[in-house]
Structure formats: structure tokens, C-alpha cells
Amino acid sequence: MFSLKLIKKLLPIILKKSFFKYKFKNIWINSEGFVFSTDLLLSLIIITVIIGISADAMDFGNALVGDYSSRATLERCTLEAADILIETPGSPYNWEKMSISSGISPGLAISYNYTNESSSNILSWEKIVSLGKKYSLLVDNKIFSKNIKSSIIIYPFDRRIDPLVLKNDAGSILSSEVFLVNRTVQCNFFSNYTVISINWHQNNCTNLSNNFLQEASDICPHDESNSDLNHMYPQENEYSNYWVCKHLTTSIAELEKTDYYLITEPNPIPIESVYWVIDTVDNISNENNSFTSSPIKLNGQIKDLIGNKNNTTIWIHFLGPEKKFSPFKIFLVGVPKNTEYKYIKAEYFQLQKCSFVLKTWF
Amino acid sequence: MDQKGYVMAGTSFLLLIPVILISVSLINFFQGENEIISQSIHSEKVSFAAGDIKRNIPILAREAMLNISLSLIDDNKTINNSTESIKTQLQLQINDLTATYNNQNINVICNVDSIETSPHDPFLIEFDFSLNIKTDNLKHEEKLSRLVSIEGMPDPLPFLKCRSYGSINHDNTRIFYGTSLSNYLESKNMDNSSYYENASSPFIIKKCPYEPYQSHGSNETMKNCQSNGFYHYSKDGSCYLCRLESKETCEHFGLEVFLQPVPVSNSNYSIIIDGPCSSDHVIFGIAPYTGHSLVYDIKNETVFFLFLDEGHGVKYGIN
Numbered sequence: 213m214f215s216l217k218l219i220k221k222l223l224p225i226i227l228k229k230s231f232f233k234y235k236f237k238n239i240w241i242n243s244e245g246f247v248f249s250t251d252l253l254l255s256l257i258i259i260t261v262i263i264g265i266s267a268d269a270m271d272f273g274n275a276l277v278g279d280y281s282s283r284a285t286l287e288r289c290t291l292e293a294a295d296i297l298i299e300t301p302g303s304p305y306n307w308e309k310m311s312i313s314s315g316i317s318p319g320l321a322i323s324y325n326y327t328n329e330s331s332s333n334i335l336s337w338e339k340i341v342s343l344g345k346k347y348s349l350l351v352d353n354k355i356f357s358k359n360i361k362s363s364i365i366i367y368p369f370d371r372r373i374d375p376l377v378l379k380n381d382a383g384s385i386l387s388s389e390v391f392l393v394n395r396t397v398q399c400n401f402f403s404n405y406t407v408i409s410i411n412w413h414q415n416n417c418t419n420l421s422n423n424f425l426q427e428a429s430d431i432c433p434h435d436e437s438n439s440d441l442n443h444m445y446p447q448e449n450e451y452s453n454y455w456v457c458k459h460l461t462t463s464i465a466e467l468e469k470t471d472y473y474l475i476t477e478p479n480p481i482p483i484e485s486v487y488w489v490i491d492t493v494d495n496i497s498n499e500n501n502s503f504t505s506s507p508i509k510l511n512g513q514i515k516d517l518i519g520n521k522n523n524t525t526i527w528i529h530f531l532g533p534e535k536k537f538s539p540f541k542i543f544l545v546g547v548p549k550n551t552e553y554k555y556i557k558a559e560y561f562q563l564q565k566c567s568f569v570l571k572t573w574f
Numbered sequence: 575m576d577q578k579g580y581v582m583a584g585t586s587f588l589l590l591i592p593v594i595l596i597s598v599s600l601i602n603f604f605q606g607e608n609e610i611i612s613q614s615i616h617s618e619k620v621s622f623a624a625g626d627i628k629r630n631i632p633i634l635a636r637e638a639m640l641n642i643s644l645s646l647i648d649d650n651k652t653i654n655n656s657t658e659s660i661k662t663q664l665q666l667q668i669n670d671l672t673a674t675y676n677n678q679n680i681n682v683i684c685n686v687d688s689i690e691t692s693p694h695d696p697f698l699i700e701f702d703f704s705l706n707i708k709t710d711n712l713k714h715e716e717k718l719s720r721l722v723s724i725e726g727m728p729d730p731l732p733f734l735k736c737r738s739y740g741s742i743n744h745d746n747t748r749i750f751y752g753t754s755l756s757n758y759l760e761s762k763n764m765d766n767s768s769y770y771e772n773a774s775s776p777f778i779i780k781k782c783p784y785e786p787y788q789s790h791g792s793n794e795t796m797k798n799c800q801s802n803g804f805y806h807y808s809k810d811g812s813c814y815l816c817r818l819e820s821k822e823t824c825e826h827f828g829l830e831v832f833l834q835p836v837p838v839s840n841s842n843y844s845i846i847i848d849g850p851c852s853s854d855h856v857i858f859g860i861a862p863y864t865g866h867s868l869v870y871d872i873k874n875e876t877v878f879f880l881f882l883d884e885g886h887g888v889k890y891g892i893n
Contacts, residue, residue, distance in 0.1 A: 251582075252581050255581065256585075262589065263589075284607075292614075299621075299625075430802050431802050432798075433797075433798045461783050461785070493784070494792050494794050521789070522786070523786060525783045525784050
């Protein structure tokens with residue numbers, strides 16, 4: 213009877229122990245007490261990897277975009293700067309003559325004030341030289357921002373003329389980002405100093421009697437009825453010569469600051485029978501001079517013809533072949549005194565095509 | 575639906591948000607760049623149109639003046655207001671030019687504001703324009719002024735004055751009066767008007783290079799000046815615009831030229847002493863006066879001469 217009581221007392225205790233065992237066995241199936249499922253933990257790992265890769269990709273993308281936009285800025289700045297320099301004359305339009313450089317916006321195009329139809333894309337030599345001298349003041353921090361360096365070189369198509377270097381491009385070799393703009397322009401070089409220009413076989417083609425609107429050339433003082441000395445009547449024979457006569461007005465004051473030269477292209481003229489005569493209305497001369505040495509300086513003869521008058525009109529007559537030999541050109545130019553001899557060549561007194569090269573780099 | 579599935583879906587939804595943000599900013603970036611490029615194309619179009627019109631205007635202006643002048647000379651027309659006529663003619667030609675731009679959606683309006691002889695140089699006529707260009711969102715307004723040279727244009731004044739007095743002809747360089755000029759002078763009761771029978775004068779305006787004018791005192795200079803038919807500056811002569819209106823004198827700085835009597839033989843010349851002064855503003859003026867004869871060339875027994883009064887004698891350095 214004592215043992216039954218004990219068993220009855222111990223029975224619930226024994227049952228409880230086995231209840232715990234039962235609980236322990238079912239621990240894998242029971243989900244109470246977990247915050248994250250294992251499923252979630254696995255997915256968190258994958259998500260972290262994805263986020264890491266996309267962050268890296270965004271960084272890379274940023275770098276690409278930054279690169280692209282800085283190259284695009286460089287490109288756009290350079291293109292627009294080239295456009296503005298070539299197509300506008302700058303403001304004020306005669307900025308090359310001013311000594312102060314503040315408040316000036318540079319431009320290289322020729323500016324025609326009133327008459328003369330203005331042609332596009334012709335650069336003025338004075339402005340190019342002036343920009344070259346004041347390059348750091350006018351271009352470096354004004355046209356481009358601080359970190360962009362630039363260089364401008366103008367290469368004439370005609371090999372006889374040296375390239376005009378406004379600023380050299382030595383620094384661009386070390387840089388990783390370089391942009392270049394190459395435009396074809398015309399440069400007038402010394403065309404402003406050309407007083408008379410004759411394109412010999414073109415004159416042959418202007419038929420003066422057809423259209424009075426074409427510039428009828430003036431009648432020169434050699435109009436004696438004696439046909440040998442008359443410059444007007446064309447000769448009958450197609451192998452004979454004819455005269456082209458032009459005039460220019462000058463004075464003693466002009467002579468003191470200008471040198472007048474006669475230049476031919478090609479030099480020397482391949483045809484022998486081309487002569488020139490210089491005289492005035494009152495002092496007619498029939499002395500035929502030939503184009504031996506080129507360029508021919510005319511100051512001495514002009515001084516003799518002017519004498520002590522103030523303003524004189526000088527006539528220059530050219531005798532050349534009628535039949536179409538190889539064409540040639542004659543220029544009479546008036547350059548400022550003491551211009552260097554190397555510039556007195558025919559190629560400088562015409563409009564020349566050039567390549568305008570603007571290079572920028574970081 | 576399993577509770578565990580929502581977590582994956584939720585986090586992948588969270589990933590979508592930065593993707594959307596990045597794509598929105600990229601699209602914005604590309605659109606901005608396109609806008610910049612399109613703006614620069616439009617601006618380029620507008621500036622090209624402006625440059626093209628500015629280059630063409632002086633050529634059209636000269637053509638308009640020439641057409642009007644030729645219609646006066648060859649078609650027997652007269653005009654009262656040369657400025658208005660030239661303006662109308664020029665405006666028509668400019669409208670033709672701007673029509674090509676209007677077809678490309680670039681609205682161009684170019685109006686002629688005023689036409690005047692330049693006060694410093696009667697060989698130049700000043701044209702003032704206002705130019706207005708408009709595209710979608712760009713506008714360009716500019717006022718321009720261009721000087722056009724009249725050298726190479728024909729002189730209409732002799733035709734307008736002498737037409738009703740006889741037949742007057744011209745070739746490419748000279749005007750031949752026949753009997754018209756002498757009839758005209760007779761109608762003004764001038765003595766010795768017969769000296770101007772078969773007279774001639776230059777047809778094309780060219781500027782005389784022999785300055786100062788006193789240098790014409792030398793016979794050779796005067797001879798060359800007259801063979802070329804150069805025009806000279808003159809405060810009394812009329813400017814080109816007034817010549818188109820048949821006015822021989824005007825308040826603007828003008829031009830004068832000499833009408834040359836027909837050259838006579840040596841023997842016939844000896845009786846000629848005085849005649850109507852040869853300057854065009856005197857002959858076509860209200861009250862022509864006489865001048866003394868002046869020989870400037872003798873060729874093959876033919877004497878070339880003009881009549882100049884004292885005032886013109888001093889101006890051209892002739893004693």
C-alpha cells in the first residue's frame with residue numbers, strides 16, 4: 213500500500229519528464245521564437261551581393277558619365293570658340309588697334325564697315341597678329357575656363373608662306389584628352405596694301421562693249437592719233453600686244469610712309485615681251501621698262517614724277533601679249549616703310565586659303 | 575500563399591526603386607543634351623539667315639537703283655519721289671529673298687527704313703534697314719546701314735531734261751544730244767545756244783582722280799579728264815537721288831560734269847568767244863549763264879573746247 217502511494221505521487225513527475233523529451237524531439241518542426249527564417253537569411257546574402265555589384269556599377273557608370281560630360285564640354289567649348297573666332301570680327305570691330313585689352317571680345321573675321329560686300333570666313337591678318345601678341349590676356353582665361361589649355365595655328369595651303377603660330381601646342385603631348393578643330397578659311401594677309409592688281413589673261417575676257425556696267429577702264433593720257441603711241445586701240449593681229457593702263461593717286465606725305473613695289477607672279481614672268489611704263493598726265497613717257505628683277509621698287513621714279521606737287525595721279529601702263537600664253541599676275545603694292553623683304557612676295561598680296569587649327573586639352 | 579515568399583518579393587521591390595531613379599535621371603540627361611543641340615542648330619540657322627541677307631542687301635540695292643535709272647532713260651518714265659520708288663522696288667526684291675526663308679519656318683522681315691545720299695560723299699548712297707528674324711523660340715533684331723557706290727551707274731538727268739526738246743541717244747559710254755540740247759537752251763532764251771548742237775556728255779558716272787581740282791589748270795589733265803568724262807564734287811550740283819527726280823540742283827552735296835560742245839575746226843573756232851557755261855547744273859538750271867571758251871585739246875586741226883565762267887575757272891585752276 214505504501215508503494216502505490218509513492219507511484220501515484222511520482223507518476224505525474226515521470227510523465228512530465230517524458231513530456232520535455234517529447235518537446236525536445238520536435239524542436240526542428242516548431243517555429244515559435246525565430247525572428248528570421250533560414251530562407252530569408254539565404255536571400256539576404258544574395259541581395260547583399262547584388263547591391264554590392266550594382267554600387268560598383270553605379271560608380272563605374274558615374275566615372276563614364278563624368279568622363280563623357282567633361283569631353284563633351286571640351287568639345288562644345290572648342291567648337292563654339294572656333295565658330296566665334298572665325299565668324300565674328302570681335303567687339304569693338306577694330307579691337308586690334310586698341311592698346312587696352314579689357315572689355316574686348318576677340319574675333320578674327322574681317323569687318324567691312326560699309327561698302328564692299330562682306331564675304332564670310334575671311335580672316336584679317338592684323339587681327340591674327342594682334343591676338344598672337346595678347347594671347348594670354350584675351351584667350352587663356354576669357355574664352356576657355358581655367359583648366360582648359362589651347363593653341364591656335366594657321367597653316368596656309370600655299371607652301372611658300374610659313375604657318376602663323378598664335379600659341380604653340382607643346383603641352384598637348386602630355387595630356388590625355390585633346391580636341392582639335394580644323395576649319396578652312398581665307399586670310400587676307402597684305403591684300404589691303406594692294407593698290408593695283410591685274411590678272412593678265414582675265415583682262416582678255418572682259419568685253420567692254422557688251423556691258424557698260426562692267427568697270428570700263430579709264431582712258432589713259434596716251435591717246436595720240438599716232439597709233440604707235442596710242443594705248444587704246446587693240447592691235448589687229450592676235451599675236452600682237454595690248455595695253456592695260458591703271459592709275460593711282462599719291463602724295464609726298466604718302467611716299468614718306470609707304471614703299472611702292474611692282475611684283476609679278478610667277479616671278480620672273482615666263483614671257484619676255486611684257487613691259488611697263490610709269491608717267492603722269494603732264495609728263496608722258498614712252499620708256500618701256502621690263503620686269504627684270506622682282507620686286508621692283510618704284511619710290512624713286514614716283515618721287516621724280518611728283519616733283520613738288522602735293523597730290524599726283526600716277527599712270528602705270530602695262531604692255532603684254534594678246535594670245536593666251538601661260539597666265540600671269542601683276543601687283544602694285546604700297547606697304548608701310550621698312551617692311552621686311554621676305555614679305556614682298558606675290559602670295560602675300562592675295563587672299564590665301566588656310567587651315568585654322570584650334571587645339572584644346574586639359 | 576506562403577508567408578516566407580513575401581520577403582523576397584518585398585526586397586526585390588525595394589531594389590526596383592533605385593533602378594527607377596537612375597533611369598529617370600539618365601533620360602533627363604539625354605533630353606537635356608538633345609535640347610542643347612537643337613538650340614544650337616536653330617541659332618546657327620538664324621545667324622546664317624541674317625548673314626546671308628546682310629550680304630545680299632547692297633547688291634540688291636544697287637540693282638534696284640540701276641533698274642529705276644534705266645527705266646527713266648530707256649522707257650521714258652518719270653518719278654516724283656526717287657526715294658519712295660527705290661524703296662518699293664528694293665522691298666519687292668528683298669521680299670523675294672526672304673520668301674525662301676519663310677518656307678523653312680524662319681520668319682524673316684527686312685524693311686527698308688531710309689535712303690539718303692551720304693552727306694560726306696555724293697558718290698555713296700546710304701541705305702538703312704531693320705532686320706527681324708524669328709524662329710520657334712529665338713529672335714534676332716538688327717538695324718543695319720550700308721553705303722552703296724553709284725560709280726558705274728548711268729546719269730539720267732540729261733534724258734529727263736532734254737527728252738521733250740528732241741531725240742537724245744546714248745551708247746555705252748556717252749550721251750549724244752543731237753539738236754535737243756540746243757533747242758532746250760533756245761527755249762531758255764540763251765544766246766549762242768547753237769554751239770551745243772550735236773554736243774555730247776558722259777553716260778556713266780566715274781569719279782575724277784585728279785585732285786585737288788586746281789590741277790585741271792594743266793591742259794593735259796583737263797584733256798584726260800574730259801576724254802574720260804569724270805564727275806566732280808560740287809556743292810551746287812545735284813546728288814544722284816535728285817538727278818532721278820530731274821532736279822539739276824539740290825541742297826545735298828552733289829556732283830557736276832561738263833557737257834562738251836561738238837569739236838569744231840580751227841577756222842570755225844576763231845569766232846567762238848562766249849557761250850552757255852558747260853557745267854550741267856548751270857545748263858539745266860533755272861537761269862543758265864555764259865562762260866568764256868577754253869580750249870583743252872587740239873587734234874588734227876580740230877579744237878576741243880568748253881565754256882567756263884569765272885567761278886568754275888577758279889575751282890579748276892584755269893586762268
